[in-house]
Amino acid sequence: MLLKRVISSAVLISIISAVIFLDWLCALVATIFIIAGLYEYFVMLEKKGINIYKYFGIGMGAIIPLSIMFRFEPTKSWELLFIVLALFFILIMQFKRRDSSGVIVDISTTLFGILYVSWFFSFIIKIRYLSGGFGFLVALLLIVKLGDIGAFLVGSRWGKNPLMQHISPKKTIEGSLGGLLFSVLGALVSKPFLPFGYGQLLLTAIGLGVLGQLGDLSESLLKRDCQIKDSGSIFPGMGGVLDQIDSLLFSAPVFYFYLSVTVR
Numbered sequence: 001m002l003l004k005r006v007i008s009s010a011v012l013i014s015i016i017s018a019v020i021f022l023d024w025l026c027a028l029v030a031t032i033f034i035i036a037g038l039y040e041y042f043v044m045l046e047k048k049g050i051n052i053y054k055y056f057g058i059g060m061g062a063i064i065p066l067s068i069m070f071r072f073e074p075t076k077s078w079e080l081l082f083i084v085l086a087l088f089f090i091l092i093m094q095f096k097r098r099d100s101s102g103v104i105v106d107i108s109t110t111l112f113g114i115l116y117v118s119w120f121f122s123f124i125i126k127i128r129y130l131s132g133g134f135g136f137l138v139a140l141l142l143i144v145k146l147g148d149i150g151a152f153l154v155g156s157r158w159g160k161n162p163l164m165q166h167i168s169p170k171k172t173i174e175g176s177l178g179g180l181l182f183s184v185l186g187a188l189v190s191k192p193f194l195p196f197g198y199g200q201l202l203l204t205a206i207g208l209g210v211l212g213q214l215g216d217l218s219e220s221l222l223k224r225d226c227q228i229k230d231s232g233s234i235f236p237g238m239g240g241v242l243d244q245i246d247s248l249l250f251s252a253p254v255f256y257f258y259l260s261v262t263v264r
Contacts, residue, residue, distance in 0.1 A: 004237030012235065012244065020128075020137060027069035027125040034065050036241040037117045040231040041222075045109055048226045051102060052110045053090060060086040061118030068125045086114055121245055123252040127259070135193030136259060139186075143205050144212040144251050146186035147179040151213065154178025168220040176213060183209030195263060204258070211254055212247035219246035 019025045038061045042054040063082050090107050097103070128137045155175020163171040187194075187205030196204060219242060223231065232240020 006237075008235040008238045016141065020134065023128050023133065024069065026128045026137070027065065030121065030124045030128075031062060031065040031069065033241055033245060034118050034121050035062050036234070037121065037231075037245055038062075038113055040240045040242045041113045041117055042110075044222065044226040044228060044231060045113075047228065050109055051106045052113070053093060053106075056089070056093070057086075057110045057113050060089075061114045064114075064118045065122040065125055068122055068129070071129075083111070083114060083119065087111055116249065117242070117245075120249040120253055123256045124248065127252065127256050130256075130259065130263075132193075132263070135190075136255075139190035139193045140208065140248070140252065140255050142186035142190045143183050143208045144186075144247050146189075147183035147209045147212050148216070148247050150182025150185075151175040151179030151216075154181075164217060167217055167224055171217070171220075179213060180206060180209045183212070200262075204255075208251045208255060211251040215247045215250040218250070219243065 015029065019029045035058055038058045039054070042052050042057055045052045046054070060082060067082070087107070090110055094100070094103050094107070124137065124140075127133055127140060130136060151171070152175070155170070155172045155178065158178075159170075159172030159174045161173040162169065163173050163176050184202065184205045187201050187208075191198075191201060194201060194204070219231070223229065230239030231242035234240055235244060238244065
């Protein structure tokens, strides 16, 4: 399992290293990740017996990152237009149902997937498209993903006290603290990319580290409800695409808005 995890990690690092230098290529790969993550999310719900609109949800979810990629911004917060349109069309699609039981659940879970996977992860593209976006994105990935690695390594070796056993039995308090320590180390490594002093850098590392772990726990909560271990199997030893991007789903939007306020 460890060997598979190492190989999958090497593949992921290679992909990121190959695409991050070009903003449009980074945006394209992020869009592919969003499509794959949405597919895994909707398959999870199908296994649970929910009548979601998988391909419609994937299609609407793909429009959001693609429109950012091509800089389609007619108004401020324009991406909310697609979310409103998605809700409108999903409601219209209910009119042909003979049985209206479960309509609210079907609509809510489909729209939630678009928000949770597509809109949240699309902030990766927004960060990359900022002035200095290359360095900002490198910093985000170092802080959050090193936190993932630290939580796994420390938790595997010294973890004894469960963090939230009812959500994820293998996650421990020791692993969580180790993850925060590694996030701080990631912030120190990324210091050249961020116009922050050491105090602000420390707060940023802790904040993003906590958000990364909350994103991981949130996806674990969804998988727990669907009674599955991993969202997919595309990365042997590490699960699916959604398993790899979960820690970025909360941290990327918050980091983007933080940069918008603090960096001029």
